[in-house]
Amino acid sequence: MSTPSAQALVQVTLPVPLRREFDYLCSLPLPEPGCRVTVPFGARSLTALVLSHPIESDVALSKLKPITAQLDKTPILDQAELKLLAWAAQYYLHAPGEVYFQALPTLLRKGEAATYRSSSYWHLLDQQAAVSAQAVKQQQALTLLKKGPLTSGELQVRGISSAILQALAKKQFIEKREQIPEPKDWRAPQHLTTEEDKPQLTTEQALAVSVIQSAHGFSPFLLEGITGSGKTEVYLQVMEAVLEAGRQVLVLVPEIGLTPQTIARFQQRFNLPISTLHSAMNERERLDAWLSCRDGSTAIIIGTRSALLTPFARLGLIIIDEEHDTSFKQQEGFRYHARDLALLRAHQLDIPIVLGSATPSFESLHNAASGKYQRLTLSQRPGTATVAEHLLLDSRGVQMHAGISPQLIELLGQELTKGNQVMLFLNRRGYAPALLCHGCGWLADCERCDAHFTWHQSPSRLHCHHCDYQRPLPPSCPKCGHAQLIGTGLGTEQVEQALTGLFPQYGIIRIDRDNTRRKGSLAQHLEGIRNGQYQILIGTQMLAKGHHFPDVTLVAMLDADGALFASDFRATERFAQLYIQVAGRAGRASKPGRVILQTHQPEHALLQDLANQGYQHFAHSALQERQAAMLPPFSFQALFRAQATNAKQVHTFLYELVQQLQPQLPATVLCLGPLSAQMERKAGQYRYQLLLQADNRRELAGACRLALAIIDTLVSARKVRWSLDIDPSELW
Template sequence: MSSSTTLALLRVVLPVPLRREFDYLCPLPLPAPGCRVAVLFGNRSMTGLVLSHPTDSSIDFAKIKPITAVLDAEPILADGELKLLAWAAQYYLYATGEVYFQALPTLLRKGEAATYRSSSFWHLLDSEAQVPARAIKQQQALTLLRQGPLSAGELQVRGVSSATLNALAKKQLVEKRDQVPQPQDSRDIPWEISEQDKHRLTTEQALAVSVIQSALGFSPFLLEGITGSGKTEVYLQVMEAVLKAGLQVLVLVPEIGLTPQTISRFQQRFSLPICTLHSGMNERERLDAWLSCGDGSSAIVIGTRSALLTPFARLGLIIIDEEHDTSFKQQEGFRYHARDLALLRAHQLDIPIVLGSATPCFESLHNAAQGKYQLLTLSQRPGTATVAEHVLLDSKNVQMHAGLSPQLIELLGQELSKGNQVMLFLNRRGYAPALLCHGCGWIADCERCDAHFTWHQKPSRLHCHHCDHQRPLPPACPCCGSSQLMGTGLGTEQVEQALSGLFPQYGIIRIDRDNTRRKGSLEQHLEGIRNGQYQILIGTQMLAKGHHFPDVTLVAMLDADGALFASDFRATERFAQLYIQVAGRAGRASKPGRVILQTHQPDHALLQDLANQGYRHFAHSALQERQLANLPPFSFQALFRARATDARQVQTFLQQLVAQLQPHLPDTVLCLGPLSAQMERKAGEYRYQLLLQSGQRRELASACRLALAIIDKLASARKVRWSLDIDPVDLF
């Protein structure tokens, strides 16, 4: 850079854990806000993002470094996205640059060009190609490819494996080609709606669609619909009008892998380009999808929480499905809540937003009661489907067989003999939650956590589900040498083994994290359920979310008593949501359904309320209790977490923080702690926390800023890992 070059100031953010911006010098003309630049930060070369062009700096001009390169001719983040991220950094009090860079795909963070690159796409060679009826996966692949070329990643997330594609390639029905995607404005793409998949609306559905479509500007709607009431159909018909107007739609879902049916249904209805955004994509696929949102090539974007931070050319509607799901809250690093940021983004863009759930979170119900959201209700299932019957089975003083009561076993047999499917839900994978010595009482504990090892039989091992540590099953007790080692408690593997013995003539499938690790395996299992290959379904929470199994007529929840006495004030809300979601898998078509809950507490008020009055009545009562206790949503919380391998270092840090913070807190801000986490030691680290609570957001934010200023000066803070979580959803 010559000495005669005119230099001006750039204010830049960098992906570093500091809550500040940095000034650099740059020759004219200056890159616009939203462009990336290459800079030196210390001795490291880094990618920075331009925020503004200040006229002065707090740093001596002679000490300000020049940038090394301008990486973008045009902004990759527009003014609206920059304002959204600036608000998020301020609200969540997180390192400024790391918030901005959270919105960029990994390749852009590394400084690569914001352009499409050659990728491999699978092409259909013969539009009339047919395969044998038994080749279900190959048929599915051909159906998808008739809509246009797709990458292996796009096909994989829809349940089509590379083995299936290679088999079709051998038959010369498909081939893989390298090509550079050609961006095309989705408004210029001819599209049509599949009338075959279009359902006739119920009165409640029609009213909901009409109200949402008539909304002007920013309008938040809470669509509360019982499971199976047709919320997705409402989404689809509302989207239709938005898409016809040439606008884009963003659909946020908790987990892409658990909703292949939803994605498939969107593809069947609309012939417009649909892209998915999720953590399972490789870096190149994610950047290409990100670019297609920003240039308007993709009309519909279905993604997990990070998709919210993606630029859009013409966003006209945001839909958040299963809005109650805690997956929308990031639990590491930048701890934002996608639902809350989505509301802000819709407000900034002046567009409608729909939050849908059978079990809305208490915050959303409270906002609806205050008139901040418009509540729309779907209380009936379409067609001949009816709401399932709820039965509480008392398991006290009953001889159980692997967690199954004789009465439940009889009910299962009755449904199976009618040709129906049954589902058993247990949110504990493995064979047993603990391994016990019958001789001396020794229990296999994880050396790194305050937790027992879970005993798995397939393959045989001890596995800590908290830190992922695994070790072989001991041949004998390490304390007394006894070979009488036995499992205690119940896991999904044990239930599967028991049912295989009780009902050997029926197909059994277990769905949990252990047997769905391989890509595409979950979709294969779900396809087997839908085509009648399996009659007995056993699973964890993965099986409870959003799946439609028309032949399931009985759903049993095997063990739920633990949630009734948990220490977290949100435990009953979570249990109620899970119970309703699990119950919603029964009787979704013309066959009547029944929901069985085995419990030692059949008279418990929560269970009685849910079984007899439903979620809304329970939520109303629980919200009244929250109000009396001044708990969220009637107050606001912030949680400081700290961890280290030495417990004394964590305690010292938080005690020093409290000692300096407490004298400056107003009476309206409550300070609780420091307290140990419910599981004090996890993965070899001791964990403690400090909770701040107030009825006023502004006062809570001021207290947090004061705490952060104190932490910056504490030497003890450098000996621990600490974090701040605004609006925490888990108090660990």
């Protein structure tokens, strides 16, 4: 089937949940693959991405529509990027258009030009400007601006507030100017690193740097280093050779909260442009950072998982810090794993990749054991820092004070008296995880979820942490009218209140999602901790990951028993990783540290193993158990999830799918379900799932494609929301 001479075919992908591409007509000259065009799609006009120029179409030419506009003169995504995204769509069996458009900033998806826009930059007016030693933040701002103009957003992620900038502007030290950023070639001869002396490497660090720097082409490394062993210094020294060669470096971190301190550490070392990419940036900031990566005008890119899909001009190295972290797995929409895709990208570009962690994922440990990764170990802390002492506190039969035992209170007091900082970890925010009527036993349950409301005191409210529904605290029990409503269980607010009463003379800071919502607030809190403003630190996982607090000498985990009896087979792995990460905040400098774990199960084998033998020993034993049970990483899984407001509709859909799928599956593919989720009802939706498991990826992929073909024929599929998750990291 040929096309008219005046027009040719272009095949495009669209941001729609359909597993196919679309053909359109286009006048010559044709837009290249990787360019955006505007096309009619039903009654809408959508931005599309050109993939190819097919010779013929499966659709009759009379039914094809012409594109309405060409948005780009040159491709915004190159062939390597298109190839990566095509592979990802095929592997994760996701609608290709949604995969391709995941790699584009929101403004480009909306059809805006792929160009920089003028922004307000703060400029230093006087290189000799100085402020008093007490104005620490103002001095920090001046130091940053001496390296070049920065936007308010760039300064804010480094802990510089607008009030600080306005104060400096009043002194006529700085001023704000509108300008369009010009791509700069940072590869010009210059001092790549700062003049300050680099830390002396330990023997293990030096070996790791040497091995990684001597690698040629695609080389995956697993850098397993105990917390505080100097993994970041290894990253910095490995990066130096790559940057000297004029290549870019991508550093992936799991949390937005880790980016400010990572940026600060890298800025102290390198006199090079550094960009960040994460969800807290506004649309304009994200597009400008994306363009600087693509144009090659930034040398180091630090970002969360989505930064992996950004195009790069000269990418020479990928580093994934805390590679075990579940944040690298996207849980909605296009459910990719940034670590796994990063390995593919490094392979395609023929460059090295470093996966770093104190507690590597079982998948990475398995790959290292099978020879796919080269394993490098850092078993010591540099300098005078020592590994913290671990202590299990038996909380059975003890009179607790807001979840804190008398022995722990005494230990906290001892460290505070010495002028040290202490940290208490509790992964439950709010005042109490449930509100109870003391008269009749009524519990405040969320009407939309199979869960209790969490009681918050500041501000006072009931809040469901699963569906985000909030309502005022009732004045009395709605069931019996009793006025005494009490909290049951423990939350970070309650711990903060208790410690304020126990240690009123010390500064206390609580860090959780509730009090870090304002942009820049987390950076300010962390800065206050490092400056000694706070001596008692209370927090959730936000406080446990990657932070360096040299004055913290005691870390206590208040309540972890629930993780010991969870239904997910990955629960023990996750708990062990969290425990080691929390423990790693203690004794990171010259002061010795101690790690306290309060538990009602002090004899539990997992706790004994972690406290006495460490993560490596635990992981080795746990991997043997996984292999005996043929669970990942020794098998491969895919999870079909379905939900609807009507439970019967969900069950009917999955049951019909199983009825048709099961007889066609080979004996090597296991089909489990349909099963209800652990929390069956969430946000008014009833949730069920179907798990497929196989010994090899090819058979699993075949089973999933068969299931997708069956779903296309099921009327019941139209009455539910369903999704497919390849290599799920969480089971509902």
